[in-house]
Amino acid sequence: MRSKKARLKRLLTKHLVYYPAGGVIALSPLLGMKKPSKLKVNENTQRLLSLTGTSLASLREGKEVHLDRTSSGDSFRNMITREHTPEALLQEAFRRSQLAQQHWEQGELQEAGLDTDAVSWLLSFVPDTLEPQQSQIRAELRGRQATLIVLLNEAAAGKSAGTSGPDQAPVEQLGPVPLELNESVQREIDRFCTTQRKTFLDGYQLAGAHMPYIERKLAEHGMPKELGWLPLIESGFRLKAESGASALGLWQFMPATGDQFGLSRDRWIDRRMDPEQASEAAVVYLKYLYLAFGKDWNKALAAYNWGEGNIRKVLKKFRRPEDEVSFWDIQSKLPEETARYVPKFLAAVNIVSKPQDFGFSGLGSQDVPKRYEVVELEKQVDMDALAGVMGLDWHVLSELNPELLQRVTPPQKHGLRVPIGYGKLLLATLPNIPEYRPQPQPEPLVARRTTRPGILLVSDRHHRRIRSPGTSLLQARARVRSKAGHGKKAGPAGRGRPHTSGKSTKAARSKRGRGRA
Numbered sequence: 001m002r003s004k005k006a007r008l009k010r011l012l013t014k015h016l017v018y019y020p021a022g023g024v025i026a027l028s029p030l031l032g033m034k035k036p037s038k039l040k041v042n043e044n045t046q047r048l049l050s051l052t053g054t055s056l057a058s059l060r061e062g063k064e065v066h067l068d069r070t071s072s073g074d075s076f077r078n079m080i081t082r083e084h085t086p087e088a089l090l091q092e093a094f095r096r097s098q099l100a101q102q103h104w105e106q107g108e109l110q111e112a113g114l115d116t117d118a119v120s121w122l123l124s125f126v127p128d129t130l131e132p133q134q135s136q137i138r139a140e141l142r143g144r145q146a147t148l149i150v151l152l153n154e155a156a157a158g159k160s161a162g163t164s165g166p167d168q169a170p171v172e173q174l175g176p177v178p179l180e181l182n183e184s185v186q187r188e189i190d191r192f193c194t195t196q197r198k199t200f201l202d203g204y205q206l207a208g209a210h211m212p213y214i215e216r217k218l219a220e221h222g223m224p225k226e227l228g229w230l231p232l233i234e235s236g237f238r239l240k241a242e243s244g245a246s247a248l249g250l251w252q253f254m255p256a257t258g259d260q261f262g263l264s265r266d267r268w269i270d271r272r273m274d275p276e277q278a279s280e281a282a283v284v285y286l287k288y289l290y291l292a293f294g295k296d297w298n299k300a301l302a303a304y305n306w307g308e309g310n311i312r313k314v315l316k317k318f319r320r321p322e323d324e325v326s327f328w329d330i331q332s333k334l335p336e337e338t339a340r341y342v343p344k345f346l347a348a349v350n351i352v353s354k355p356q357d358f359g360f361s362g363l364g365s366q367d368v369p370k371r372y373e374v375v376e377l378e379k380q381v382d383m384d385a386l387a388g389v390m391g392l393d394w395h396v397l398s399e400l401n402p403e404l405l406q407r408v409t410p411p412q413k414h415g416l417r418v419p420i421g422y423g424k425l426l427l428a429t430l431p432n433i434p435e436y437r438p439q440p441q442p443e444p445l446v447a448r449r450t451t452r453p454g455i456l457l458v459s460d461r462h463h464r465r466i467r468s469p470g471t472s473l474l475q476a477r478a479r480v481r482s483k484a485g486h487g488k489k490a491g492p493a494g495r496g497r498p499h500t501s502g503k504s505t506k507a508a509r510s511k512r513g514r515g516r517a
Contacts, residue, residue, distance in 0.1 A: 086126055090137050093122040097144050109155050116148050143260030146288035173222040177297050179350055188347035193359050201364055206237035208366025213276055217283045226349045233344050239273055239402040248272045251282040261285055268410035274403040298327035298342050306338040372400050372417040375426050380411040380436040389429040390422050408436045
């Protein structure tokens, strides 16, 4: 006869609910235990019941079971992973995310919170290795989760203050950034005062053009204004700064993280370089990390730099609750860049707050924010043509719209920033500007050399082959590119000699002749 624990594991495969605060909890009328342990009926119990789709009235007495997460949580996770495919988990998470968004828009905060918890639970069982499309779906779901968690947290704070509805909820003020001054921070201050002094002052000057709207967005979310100096560490307040790891823009969003928070990118535009949209995304992301790491700004900043999952892996090594582990406890176990990231930020904030105390008699003047108005464009137009009708240089529009990757606007609807006073002029002349028609791109060619000198096989994406004889590889390549419609002149041929290793050319021709026969 199976033991009670083995039978329970088998039955919980389809009736398991995961709640981070209470461990692994199973609630099902199908268990039929003779001597079950009771669950206390409270708000958490009702939330768990909702996740399983079971109402409290439908449960008969003696059908609730509670298990401690520390003893069997990992085994349950393995069972769920085996029983449910990533496709099934992502589909259910997507459905629950849609329901959460609908409940939020209708002002049903409790239902939205229940569905949000369900999505978090489902995503916790999705494996790390996924197909590209599945990874994209998971990234989108995580972005929705972060935004909705922040909104629900703000709405809950408003509800406790006596307001009703998400639109009327006052903003909850988050905790301040701890301006610690320890050995690590002092070391970074010394660098800013000596070897990196010019870099610091250049970033401070550029910050003047962006701090007003960054501080406004921080205030809208109840976050400390000191976080507005984070781009000084990330990018030096340069809008088009790009790292070797493909992080881009004022806030140095990675492509995947940018996709999670609505910073789309394509051939024409990359929203990571849009300073205001990227700032809004960064504020939401930082607030999410602050809530996710127990309202600890230092750990949230470290996760912003290195990734939430990586920081959690380090925290798990300490074998005690995450809330009891500070950033300074894990600093020695972090990569050098992340270990210095938080001290650099705290050093910058300390210097900006009291420059005289750190050898800065004055930080110099700051750039003035650019004033502009937005014109909605319904068609794709050439930027040179737009600048021409307004009597402006193209670089003026480029500086106001750094997210544009080419000298044309995107084909979809787009809000173009223009200097103050030029919006009406552009709207009046816009119907006379022809729509931009992009040139068709030639198909990419994949070339390889054959065993015969002067023979080049070229394949396009339709797997069609062109055989081009010639006296040399250079002439063959030029002839093929000309036939394929590539306008650029062919580059020099490879330095290596035609492949003749192995069997001789005569033997190779003889073998091919036998194959054709």
